[in-house]
Amino acid sequence: MIRIRKFKAGDAEPVAAIMFKAFKSFLGTRIKQEDFTAEYYRKTSNLKASHSETVSFVAHDGEKVVGYLKVAAGNNGLGSLESIGIAPEYFSKGIGSMLFAEADKFWQMKKMRKISTCVSAHNRKALIYYIKNGFIPEGYRRDHFFEGVDEIILGRFMKKA
Ligand SMILES: CC(C)(COP(=O)(O)OP(=O)(O)OC[C@H]1O[C@@H](n2cnc3c(N)ncnc32)[C@H](O)[C@@H]1OP(=O)(O)O)[C@@H](O)C(=O)NCCC(=O)NCCS
Numbered sequence: 001m002i003r004i005r006k007f008k009a010g011d012a013e014p015v016a017a018i019m020f021k022a023f024k025s026f027l028g029t030r031i032k033q034e035d036f037t038a039e040y041y042r043k044t045s046n047l048k049a050s051h052s053e054t055v056s057f058v059a060h061d062g063e064k065v066v067g068y069l070k071v072a073a074g075n076n077g078l079g080s081l082e083s084i085g086i087a088p089e090y091f092s093k094g095i096g097s098m099l100f101a102e103a104d105k106f107w108q109m110k111k112m113r114k115i116s117t118c119v120s121a122h123n124r125k126a127l128i129y130y131i132k133n134g135f136i137p138e139g140y141r142r143d144h145f146f147e148g149v150d151e152i153i154l155g156r157f158m159k160k161a
Helices: 009-030 038-044 095-109 124-132
Strands: 002-006 052-061 064-074 078-086 114-120 136-146 149-157
Touching: 002 095, 009 038, 009 064, 009 078, 052 095, 064 095, 078 095, 114 124, 114 136
Parallel strands: 078 114
Antiparallel strands: 002 052, 052 064, 064 078, 114 149, 136 149
């Protein structure tokens, strides 16, 4: 049974491995395993600054970590979905939706007005996932993170309680 909990430092190693595999599924050889370090996830998953807060969640199947989501909330009412990745063998089983529900609770609690994210234009599955979760396209960035890979900028207005 899949459950969701907050990220803890011990999750950094499996999360780095999952995120590499998840991103490789649509970026292929553009990314390298060594760019996905446990140290990065340990340092950036939970951050509290005066102007913003970042929190992360993991999905786990028993002891095994199978998904990761990082979100942020700013003091200006603007939130963001920083990154999400599911282990490819667990794609399309509802885990991304379970993680999104946690993100939504966090943004509601933080009284966010609007959420931003972006998605590679050829990443059809993720684009459908975001649209299903209330995001709409707001812009386009050509050759952004990688040459030959365009990004669609997405925004989602939070419903007023
Ligand atoms: C995109 C991603 C996070 C979605 O998570 P998931 O657990 O696979 O998705 P879910 O099973 O929760 O499905 C949620 C919705 O996404 C869409 N979706 C999921 N799998 C899909 C597929 N194979 N084809 C098209 N749409 C799909 C559907 O709208 C689905 O809703 P539905 O089940 O009611 O039809 C996951 O596939 C992933 O990690 N992909 C690789 C990493 C990535 O692309 N991250 C985002 C980068 S910006």
